[in-house]
Amino acid sequence: MSAAGAVRVRQHQPGADIALIERGLGVHDAPTSTIFVCVGDEISTEGQDGFLRGHGTQVVDGKLVATVCGVVERVNKLIYVKTLNSRYNAEQGDVVVGRVADIAGKAWRVDLKSRQESKLLLSAVHLPGGIQRRRNAEDELNMRAFFREGELISAEVQSVHADGSVALHTRSAKYGKLTHGQLVEVPPNLIKRQKQHFHTLEALGIELIIGCNGLVWVAPLRPDRAAAAAAAAAGGAGDAAADAAAAAPPPPPTKGQLEVVCRMANAIRVLTRLYMPVYPASIMATYEAAMDRGVELRDMLEPDFLEAVVKQEAQRRSSAMQE
Amino acid sequence: MEVDAAGPGPGSSRARGRLSTQLRTLVCERSVLDRADGSARWTQEGSSVLAAVYGPRQAKIQKEDAERAVVEVVYKLRAGLQGHEDRSLELEIRGILEGVIPLGMHPRTSIMVVLQVLQEDGSVLSCALNAACAALVDAGVPMSSMYASVTCALTADERLLLLDPDAAEEQAAKARFCFTFPHHFDLAKAPADGGEGAAAGGGGDTAAAAAAIVSAAALGSRSFGSFSSDQLLDAFQLARLGCERVAVFARLSLTKSFQAASSK
Numbered sequence: 001m002s003a004a005g006a007v008r009v010r011q012h013q014p015g016a017d018i019a020l021i022e023r024g025l026g027v028h029d030a031p032t033s034t035i036f037v038c039v040g041d042e043i044s045t046e047g048q049d050g051f052l053r054g055h056g057t058q059v060v061d062g063k064l065v066a067t068v069c070g071v072v073e074r075v076n077k078l079i080y081v082k083t084l085n086s087r088y089n090a091e092q093g094d095v096v097v098g099r100v101a102d103i104a105g106k107a108w109r110v111d112l113k114s115r116q117e118s119k120l121l122l123s124a125v126h127l128p129g130g131i132q133r134r135r136n137a138e139d140e141l142n143m144r145a146f147f148r149e150g151e152l153i154s155a156e157v158q159s160v161h162a163d164g165s166v167a168l169h170t171r172s173a174k175y176g177k178l179t180h181g182q183l184v185e186v187p188p189n190l191i192k193r194q195k196q197h198f199h200t201l202e203a204l205g206i207e208l209i210i211g212c213n214g215l216v217w218v219a220p221l222r223p224d225r226a227a228a229a230a231a232a233a234a235g236g237a238g239d240a241a242a243d244a245a246a247a248a249p250p251p252p253p254t255k256g257q258l259e260v261v262c263r264m265a266n267a268i269r270v271l272t273r274l275y276m277p278v279y280p281a282s283i284m285a286t287y288e289a290a291m292d293r294g295v296e297l298r299d300m301l302e303p304d305f306l307e308a309v310v311k312q313e314a315q316r317r318s319s320a321m322q323e
Numbered sequence: 324m325e326v327d328a329a330g331p332g333p334g335s336s337r338a339r340g341r342l343s344t345q346l347r348t349l350v351c352e353r354s355v356l357d358r359a360d361g362s363a364r365w366t367q368e369g370s371s372v373l374a375a376v377y378g379p380r381q382a383k384i385q386k387e388d389a390e391r392a393v394v395e396v397v398y399k400l401r402a403g404l405q406g407h408e409d410r411s412l413e414l415e416i417r418g419i420l421e422g423v424i425p426l427g428m429h430p431r432t433s434i435m436v437v438l439q440v441l442q443e444d445g446s447v448l449s450c451a452l453n454a455a456c457a458a459l460v461d462a463g464v465p466m467s468s469m470y471a472s473v474t475c476a477l478t479a480d481e482r483l484l485l486l487d488p489d490a491a492e493e494q495a496a497k498a499r500f501c502f503t504f505p506h507h508f509d510l511a512k513a514p515a516d517g518g519e520g521a522a523a524g525g526g527g528d529t530a531a532a533a534a535a536i537v538s539a540a541a542l543g544s545r546s547f548g549s550f551s552s553d554q555l556l557d558a559f560q561l562a563r564l565g566c567e568r569v570a571v572f573a574r575l576s577l578t579k580s581f582q583a584a585s586s587k
Binding site for chain 1: 354360380425431460461463464468469506508577581
């Protein structure tokens, strides 16, 4: 790594990023065929027998009306309005990364950067050893031994109640406390819901957790956690051995590992600046583009590399369209 | 962040030919702040207000309401501390926002709107309200309708109503009115739908203008000075016309920002 003494100061130019993207994608020639709605616009439901009302809509006088400005998306019978940026809306089954804000009476309050804080009940936490038993008063007093205030955890959304409050659970060895890694905040609109949110990139020695709420966790791969993740995926049989291994303190990461983690985090930040979807393939493509061009770690967020990424994406899209 | 402008040329004052029913140049910049959920800077030539929206997010326990969202408004002057009038402006703005945001959708949350006055040259309350609307749209906060706000001034000789007065005209006026109207667009009336119509450029402007519908009922009205009921009603009608033009501009500005974003 190069000398850490120099600090770079750049004048903030509003609109520079957009100009960069427009140049790279050649936007002025691109056809604009997306239909967007404003607040109060009526959304046509003609030609549909029935419809499911999704986010950003409300029914007024029998008509479907938008409550936010955005693009109308239709998936089968579900009609919703997708905004450019909004807070995370929890759905059941989402994998999320959150920070413990508070401990209050048999539950942890976890901040998901959503509209409300979510609750992780003591009864919904995976106990070490994989045993299932009733939580007693002693467990309640020892809650801090599990998760303290300010710690990062990964969890799954168990349910969303009618008033919008979210209940989480960590009922598997793969969920739990996250240590020794880097957190990158990404607008939740850029994260697609996929089958897998836990990714182990063994070639790089990296563990990647893409939380649906926009918090992405990058950490060096620990052999014991890799085994725990594999065991959890395979079934609950290996839980006892996995927990014993996870309880041991992790070895401190090496400088090489730290550099790889920082590069991955910067690759995610590049995608965020360019408002491109964040998923393993796009992160790896950006990472490899940086390695191929020999871009230094601190230069990854410079306009030169951003333009190169935009051009690469433009090529990928045009070749995908030609197919 | 996009910058859009509409209206008569820069430096337009009545002395230079701005008609009594003409608005000043409007400029709207969206997504100005990084850390806020939504932000916008609305400029009416000499007056400029920066609005930031934080929310809906978890409200403090003392302030939370189990059944609805809580709207907090902070109005900050360009210089000096807040006075009692600024607190009453905060109340007025809060009342208007509570009228358009469906609060029951987000119980136990708080929506905080911070308005910072950057430049003052008349019609500052209208400027602040318009900035708040643009910032709420930028934040993706659901609203039942957008709104536009415009100020009218009654000249000292009571003969003329001036739309969008600057600071000198406001000082000299006998009475001042600030009206806020909700608006929506009737897409059925427009020849092309919003996206394609605006992309056509000039033709899109007239199409959008034809379809703007300003409600006959005002969301908010605030007056200073003394006036008769006829004068109040005249100002009401004039403000409705002015709001129509603000609505058209807001819609055009949104169209352009969405086109830029959707092409990414």
